[in-house]
Amino acid sequence: MRRILTVLLIVVGLGLMVVGYVSSAPWGTSSITDADPAFTGAPSVFLIGIVTVLAAALVYELLPARDDDRVE
């Protein structure tokens, strides 16, 4: 469960970063009229992607497991 959630967060986060980055940049045009991002708030999607990837580390480390009670 922990691993699935961690990998899921990393994949979703990286996906959001790619979508946010590509949508923020006006690819394939040199016209100033097309300089805005593909949709308003696209840079925020990139930012949420970074936070999601970092959240994976928190989930992996903080999510309690059954054998965590066995103190060495």
Add this chain to the structure above:
Amino acid sequence: MVSDTKVKRSLPQGVGQFTPKWMLFTVVAVIVLIAGIAAYLYEASQGMIVTGMANTGTQGGVTWGLYVVMVEYFIGVSLAGIVLASFAKVFRVKALRPISRLAVLLTVCSLLVGVLAILIDLGKPIRGIINMLLYVRPQSPFFGTFMLVAVGVLLTSLLYLYLDGRRDAAYLADIDSGLRWYHRLWAMGYKDTATERLRHRRTMFWLSIFVVPLVIIALSTEGLVFGIQVGRPGWFGSLQGPDFLVLAAASGLANLIVLTAIVRKVLRDDYILIEHTVFNWMGGLLLAATAAALYFQIVELFTLLYATPGNERQLADALLRGPYAWIFWLQLALLTFGLVLLILQGVRRRWSVGVSVVASVAISTSAVAERYLTVIPSQTHGMMLPYAPGSYFPTWVEFTVVAGLFALGALLIGLFIKVFPIVPLNGMKADQEVLVDA
């Protein structure tokens, strides 16, 4: 009366002990910080007319002044800490482990004040942040400085600092003290089981692997803020990114050496926690970074000497013989002086803490001057349009705001040291047991 006593553990490394010297330091830092806030509020109410900045060309001033210089400096300083801690973690360099937390703390604090310096420079920071979230493009320098540096590197460093401290927090949470609630919160249920330790090692390893390329990309982007601008003489060039990185490494290590020396002095009784080998390592790394930085300076100097007639030549004259010459030669002398001190120590294989600190102060001061020379002269000299050369000198408002930023950084580090052990307890003699009357 052994039977009437019980064993009670105290918080290690002076945590929770607010000494008169620490109080004095805090009071001074708070006063400077308040002065900085007051100066910023004055600037916010009166407008940027109270600064030394003005439009380039038409008003003969600069639009990027001392604040942008300090953005470059603070963000540069942040590089070494997190990279050094990651390096120690991935390659299991035990000698550097005692300063890994201090190194990451330096990264976090310098990034925080660096980001604040960007916001202060904006004039209308709220509008800037909202528009950045809605419209900023990856081609914009703001994307690099904010999205990658402020969000990416700062959040990663904070996460690193938090996760790396959980085990120590769990240990401290068992000690009866006024800070117990805080240590419990930090530990977040950590019990130090074998599986938790394994998970922690894995997380820190991958976080360390993730953070190094992130920092290099983010800080190279910071250099490219200047390197991709063709509109100003002296900025456009492929060396800006690597040059920024190398000087960032040197200034970061220099600050870390000074900070480590201060912490070592403050800890006193726990002197042994930061062994002398730490300075050997950091001295060697600083030597390599400073030598590379000086190499870039010399290459730049030769390029300037052979600058073609025109805008670049005007800039070269301003730097070598003109109004900026004293800063240019002083920063070069300071960098060389610092390097010579480090080489002498390296050759003799005897690294003195005092000499390393002197070299570090010289290198760090040189880095501030170098950032100044990167940002300012290209805006006042070598105009492409027929404007007369301009000038810039920061006002008391800018100096006070910057002093406030330094005070904030120092205050954050000072406060952290009093609420959490700055030297990791893992693998060290953490217990400080005292006998008290029952």
